[in-house]
Amino acid sequence: MKTVQFREALREAMSEEMRSDERVFLMGEEVAEYNGAYKVSQGMLDEFGPKRIIDTPIAELGFAGIGVGAAMNGLRPIVEFMTWNFAILAADQIINSAAKMLQMSGGQYGCPIVFRGGNGTAGQLAATHSQSFEAFYAHVPGLKVITPSNPYDAKGLLKAAIRDEDPVVFLESEKMYGDKGEIPENEYIVPIGIADIKRSGSDVTIVSFGKIIKEAYKAAEELSKDGIECEIIDLRTIRPIDYNTVVESVKKTNRCVVLEESWPIASISSEIAYHVQRYAFDHLDAPVQRITQSDTPFAFSPPLIEEASPNAARLIQAVKEVAYA
């Protein structure tokens, strides 16, 4: 094993896949000469050259569409968005083109493409720069959606995403790029669509994903001191969701709290809560609860951020409520 930063894990995934598959290339704003806005692609231009590491103008819709066309025509693009907030401008190509190509063409043209970049809040960046898009893209059949929470998962899942024949939305975080973690020296893959139990426990199931899961780790430590043992499930893939791992855990703990970085309405937490009540109803000892971001745009000033953000303290309270502790 070796210790790497999250950004290095992503870079290793891309570089390894580019070494083994000529069809893979990376395009996006500042990915080449600037070495990446968040230094994910640092050094890749030197290794792979300008044919395969391509700086684009600030034209998300255009270069996303060029990526889609290239994918339809046999290449395997990795399209980096500086952050997913800006990919809103490319939503037409992601949702209307990439996600639907295989069906609309009656199976003739697929779209093996990875759209990736930073997702979620990243400090005092205010409303337009602080959004999480898991639910947004998970809503769309035809896409696969991945949100890793540590370097190990990030590398293994990104490699799986690049090899996947279907279009993948890969959600990272500016706040995680510097996170360190252990990864194997040798090549490995983390398969898409399988959740990971990050902590075992018998009392309450906490379902989470992405960088906010760190609040769950904190909460679980605190709760353990009070004798409440949480099982933390990291979904890792948001489409398809590994419902089974969640339902099996809830059958054991009889309690479930979902922790999500984004807004409450039509969210992944509402989806999980539906599924748990539908398929583990008889096992529930308490209503499913959730901690999400406030139902507001994300504002600038620190107290407003604190009010908006899901955190360990709120999660602890919810866990205690479902545990009647």
Added chain:
Amino acid sequence: MATKTVSKPAKKKTTVKKSNGVAKPEFSKEQYLKWYEDMLVMRKIEEKAGQLYIQQKFGGFCHLYIGQEAVVAGTMSACEPGDKHITAYRDHAHPIGLGIHPKYMMAELYGKTTGMSKGKGGSMHMFHKDVNLMGGHGIVGAQIPMGAGIAFAEKYNETGNVCFCSFGDGAARQGALHETFNMAMMWSLPVVFIIENNNYAMGTSIARTTNVEDLADIGKSYHMKSETVDGMSVEAVHHAIADAAEYCRKGKGPVLLNIETYRYKGHSMSDPQKYRTKEEVEQYKAVDPIQQVLNTIKENKFATDAAVKKIQDKAKGIVEESVKFAEESPLPNREELYEDVYKQEDYPFVREYK
């Protein structure tokens, strides 16, 4: 602020035609006969599709290509087999031009399993991998960046192939076009952007949506080689496409062709056409692209009247065969819905009922 309140009349056509037959034919007898047959099949199948639509034989939208046939015919005669094609939702004629029997297009209109996209795309989404027809796209202008991306892959793989990317004059208003033109020029992509310029986006004329009424100027503003072409003349289209393709194949970059054509029918099947006059439509019918080719054939005695009649009968037969094929083909089994959404064979769809 200066706003245009009065709609300008449609642009004047430069096409005053040479149907007096003095001009020496530029192409072979075989080429003219092929153009005639292909364009006639396009025309007749579209007329039939329109009738069947009114009879409610199938649903959805139905955008007919009638009047615009020379654009596809001249493009397809000038392209190479490895070239790629992508277009908008007005896409019934493109597969025919590429040599696909129209019965597969007709079956797609009917939503049948034998359709070009297995009945999953319908009128607006015709695809055929064998001839590199990469759609049929329903979002106005979405195929512009995709077309550049297709060309990007050809350049990446150094194939020498070109992508022909067609869209309407209305699509030329989309931001995606500007982003794409800029990148296609920066990266010298081998893509020919074809504006199937019929002067209207539904009921809105070019003059009502832009001050830049010569659409070739859009390309020029990106320093793109840009040209306006008489789209009622299949020869003119062929020449323009051949030149543009050669330019692309030499690695010189993209080309914009503003091909001026006209649709005789409404935008779709529910268009009262209040935005134009009958006279205007007649003006274009007077330079009908199919009639022009037929005139050339007759004037040069490329075919006897009997031989022409034979082509006409053949076209009629193809149309009848296509309708029969479409009507007799099976509708998809409901479980088909879960196929072709993902390449992954065992994708775990959320299914609450079966």
